Amino acid sequence: MNSVQAIDGTPDAEFTDVLKPGTTLLHGQFTIDRFLNSGGFGMTYLASDSLERRVVIKECFPASFCSRSDTLVRARSRAKDGEFRSIVKLFVQEARRLAKLKHPNIVGVHQVFEDNETAYMALDLVDGKDLLEILDDDLRKLQPAQIRDILVKLLDAVAFVHDQNILHRDISPDNIILDSKGNPVLIDFGAAREKASKSTRALSALIVVKDGYSPQEFYIAGSEQGRSSDLYALAATFYHLIVGHAPPVSQARLAAVAADEKDPFEPIPLSTVGYNLEFLAALNKALSLFPKDRIQSAQDWLSEIDIEKRREIALQRAQHDKKTEHVISKLVIETNQAVLEALQVEENVSKIPPKPEPKVNPLAAKFADMGIENCPAVKPKETELKEDEPGNPPEPGIEEEIPDQPKRWVFKGALSKRSMKWFWTGEKSRSDYIGKAGP
Numbered sequence: 001m002n003s004v005q006a007i008d009g010t011p012d013a014e015f016t017d018v019l020k021p022g023t024t025l026l027h028g029q030f031t032i033d034r035f036l037n038s039g040g041f042g043m044t045y046l047a048s049d050s051l052e053r054r055v056v057i058k059e060c061f062p063a064s065f066c067s068r069s070d071t072l073v074r075a076r077s078r079a080k081d082g083e084f085r086s087i088v089k090l091f092v093q094e095a096r097r098l099a100k101l102k103h104p105n106i107v108g109v110h111q112v113f114e115d116n117e118t119a120y121m122a123l124d125l126v127d128g129k130d131l132l133e134i135l136d137d138d139l140r141k142l143q144p145a146q147i148r149d150i151l152v153k154l155l156d157a158v159a160f161v162h163d164q165n166i167l168h169r170d171i172s173p174d175n176i177i178l179d180s181k182g183n184p185v186l187i188d189f190g191a192a193r194e195k196a197s198k199s200t201r202a203l204s205a206l207i208v209v210k211d212g213y214s215p216q217e218f219y220i221a222g223s224e225q226g227r228s229s230d231l232y233a234l235a236a237t238f239y240h241l242i243v244g245h246a247p248p249v250s251q252a253r254l255a256a257v258a259a260d261e262k263d264p265f266e267p268i269p270l271s272t273v274g275y276n277l278e279f280l281a282a283l284n285k286a287l288s289l290f291p292k293d294r295i296q297s298a299q300d301w302l303s304e305i306d307i308e309k310r311r312e313i314a315l316q317r318a319q320h321d322k323k324t325e326h327v328i329s330k331l332v333i334e335t336n337q338a339v340l341e342a343l344q345v346e347e348n349v350s351k352i353p354p355k356p357e358p359k360v361n362p363l364a365a366k367f368a369d370m371g372i373e374n375c376p377a378v379k380p381k382e383t384e385l386k387e388d389e390p391g392n393p394p395e396p397g398i399e400e401e402i403p404d405q406p407k408r409w410v411f412k413g414a415l416s417k418r419s420m421k422w423f424w425t426g427e428k429s430r431s432d433y434i435g436k437a438g439p
C-alpha cells in the first residue's frame with residue numbers, strides 16, 4: 001500500500017524532500033498548493049496553473065535514488081546518478097505516451113516538462129474521492145448497480161490502455177477516483193510500462209507491489225506480466241468493494257498451492273445478493289492464481305458480464321445464423337430441384353420405347369449373302385409402299401407412260417440380275433413383275 005496518505009498544509013518533517021506550497025515550476029506556469037502523496041516513483045501535489053485552474057502535478061522523485069537540495073533534485077550518490085537519470089528519462093517517455101491516452105475514464109495529462117533537474121507531468125484534477133477513501137467511509141457504501149457500472153467503465157478504460165500495448169501495473173482502490181458524477185477515473189500510471197519494454201535494474205527496484213491486489217507474478221523478479229495481471233488487480237479491487245476486504249496476498253496463495261495446501265482464497269459466493277451469477281463468476285475467474293486460468297482480456301470480461309454486449313453478440317450470432325440458414329435452405333431447395341429434374345429426365349428416358357430391332361428377313365439375308373439387294377421377293381407388301389414418297393429417285397418418263405393410274409413404286413427386273421430396279425408405275429401388283437425380265 002502507499003505508505004503516505006494525503007496531508008493538508010505543510011508536510012511533516014519526515015517529508016523534507018517535499019516541495020513547499022508556493023513553489024513555482026516551469027517559469028511560474030505552475031504553483032504548488034499542497035502536497036498530496038508520496039509513492040515509489042515520486043511525489044504528487046495539488047497545484048494551480050497560470051490561469052488559476054487546479055491541476056495535479058506528479059514529480060519524478062524516486063526517493064531511494066535521489067534527494068532534494070533546495071528545490072533541485074540530485075542523485076543520492078555518484079553511483080546512483082546513472083540510474084536516477086535513466087529513471088527520469090523513462091518517466092518523460094511514459095508521460096508522453098500517457099498524454100496520448102484520451103479516454104473518459106483515464107486521467108488526462110496536460111503537460112510533460114523538466115525542471116529542478118527532474119521531470120514533471122501536469123494532470124487534470126479529478127474532483128472526487130478515491131475508492132480507498134470510499135471503502136473507509138461507511139456512509140458512502142456503493143450499491144451493487146453502481147459497482148457494476150463502475151467495473152464496466154473501468155474495463156473499457158483498461159481495454160483501451162491494453163490496446164496501446166501498455167500495462168497499468170498498479171490498479172488498486174487508491175488509484176481509482178470516483179468523480180462528482182460517480183464516474184470512475186483511473187490514475188497513477190507511475191508504474192505503467194509498455195508491455196515490451198525491459199525494465200532496468202533501477203526500475204525493478206521501484207516496482208510496487210500492493211498486498212491483496214498485486215498478482216503473484218508481480219512478486220517474482222523477471223516473471224511474465226500480461227494483461228491478465230492488470231485484470232487480477234482490478235478483480236481484487238472489486239472483490240474488496242463487494243466482500244469488504246481484499247483477497248489474500250497472492251504470494252501466500254502461491255505458497256499454499258506449492259505446498260499442496262488449500263488456496264486460502266475464498267471465491268465470492270455466487271448467491272451474493274444484488275449481483276448476477278455471470279458477474280460474480282467472471283470476477284472469481286479473473287482472480288485465478290495462475291494467469292492461464294484467468295480472463296485473458298478486458299474485452300472478454302466485458303462480454304461475459306455486460307448484458308447489452310452479450311445481447312449484441314447474441315444478436316450478431318443470430319443474424320449470422322439466419323444468413324447461414326437462408327443460404328443453406330436456398331441450397332437445399334436448389335439441390336432438391338436439381339434432383340427432381342434429374343429424376344424426371346430419367347423417367348422420360350425410360351418412357352421412350354426402345355428402337356425396334358430391325359426385323360431380319362431370313363430370305364433377304366440369304367439374297368444379301370448372294371450379293372442381291374432389294375429383291376422383290378423380300379420387299380414389303382405393296383400396300384405398305386408409300387404413295388408419293390419423296391426421296392426415292394423416280395425413273396424419268398415412267399410416270400407419263402401410265403398417267404391415269406395411281407402412282408407407286410414397283411419392282412421391275414430379273415431375279416437373277418443385279419439390274420433389278422423399282423419403277424414408278426401404275427397399280428399393278430408386285431407379283432406381276434416377279435420373275436419377269438424388265439423392259
Ligand SMILES: Nc1ncnc2c1ncn2[C@@H]1O[C@H](COP(=O)(O)OP(=O)(O)O)[C@@H](O)[C@H]1O
Nearest residue numbers: 036037038039044056123124125126130174188
Ligand atoms: N488527477 C488527480 N486528481 C485528483 N486526485 C489525485 C489525482 N492524482 C492523484 N490524486 C490523489 O493523490 C493520490 C496519490 O496519487 P497517485 O497518482 O496515486 O500517486 P502515488 O500513489 O504514486 O503516490 C491518489 O490516491 C489520489 O487521492
Ligand SMILES: [Mg+2]
Nearest residue numbers: 039174175188
Ligand atoms: Mg497511487
